[in-house]
Amino acid sequence: MESRQARTRDGDFCPVRATLALVGQRWVPRILYELLDGKxxxxxxxxxxxxxxxxxxxxxxxxxxxxxxxxxHLVATMPPWVEYELTESGRELAQAMxxxxxxxxxxxxxxxxxxxxx
Amino acid sequence: MESRQARTRDGDFCPVRATLALVGQRWVPRILYELLDGKxxxxxxxxxxxxxxxxxxxxxxxxxxxxxxxxxHLVATMPPWVEYELTESGRELAQAMxxxxxxxxxxxxxxxxxxxxx
Numbered sequence: 001m002e003s004r005q006a007r008t009r010d011g012d013f014c015p016v017r018a019t020l021a022l023v024g025q026r027w028v029p030r031i032l033y034e035l036l037d038g039k040x041x042x043x044x045x046x047x048x049x050x051x052x053x054x055x056x057x058x059x060x061x062x063x064x065x066x067x068x069x070x071x072x073h074l075v076a077t078m079p080p081w082v083e084y085e086l087t088e089s090g091r092e093l094a095q096a097m098x099x100x101x102x103x104x105x106x107x108x109x110x111x112x113x114x115x116x117x118x
Numbered sequence: 119m120e121s122r123q124a125r126t127r128d129g130d131f132c133p134v135r136a137t138l139a140l141v142g143q144r145w146v147p148r149i150l151y152e153l154l155d156g157k158x159x160x161x162x163x164x165x166x167x168x169x170x171x172x173x174x175x176x177x178x179x180x181x182x183x184x185x186x187x188x189x190x191h192l193v194a195t196m197p198p199w200v201e202y203e204l205t206e207s208g209r210e211l212a213q214a215m216x217x218x219x220x221x222x223x224x225x226x227x228x229x230x231x232x233x234x235x236x
Contacts, residue, residue: 016147018231019222024142025234029134067230089225096221099214104137107207112185113136116143 022067023097027052027060032086032094033101035070039085069093140185141215145170145178150204150212151219153188157203187211 023029030049034040042061046054061084064070069090073083086094141147148167152158164172179202182188187208191201204212
């Protein structure tokens with residue numbers, strides 16, 4: 001989503017629009033949703049979030065880590081592995097998205113999307 | 119938001135992603151939010167949804183009407199006027215967005231958005 005979408009016409013920052021820009025990023029809702037069940041190893045997450053390649057997934061997780069929604073843990077076994085976990089605000093965001101996702105599954109049809117895109 | 123965002127990699131329709139594409143459209147969340155209080159005349163709505171010109175607002179309302187989220191009523195007084203009102207599913211969508219909007223107001227900061235856009 002374009003950056004102007006997160007700002008009002010006169011350039012002010014709008015937190016609600018910015019949130020929509022964040023969760024409108026491809027894979028972000030899915031990653032948050034998968035992490036709602038608890039911490040996950042990277043490889044496990046990559047297998048579950050189908051269709052997203054490892055590099056994209058790593059980039060998304062890095063961004064989510066930078067903005068404080070996800071924590072990355074390096075587990076120093078041999079071989080070591082990496083786990084990801086939602087922070088408190090990440091968990092709150094994932095939960096805040098559930099009603100919207102539920103509405104979509106109940107009401108959204110592909111014909112409706114065509115009208116929006118048209 | 120681009121149409122491919124509403125589809126999975128193999129082109130299947132995803133209702134959750136489609137919902138995010140819908141509410142990611144500029145002015146849509148604001149219009150839904152304003153109509154949560156009840157029916158509104160077009161001119162009143164145009165004055166409240168600041169920064170959105172009349173033509174854009176009319177287009178958005180038309181789309182929302184086409185997909186069954188908003189009802190348009192022509193009030194045949196002299197002079198006549200037009201009112202808009204949420205349908206049941208439109209009201210449910212507006213309410214489903216409230217937790218996400220609340221999360222944004224509480225947690226979203228402009229630095230976070232820069233990271234996402236980066």
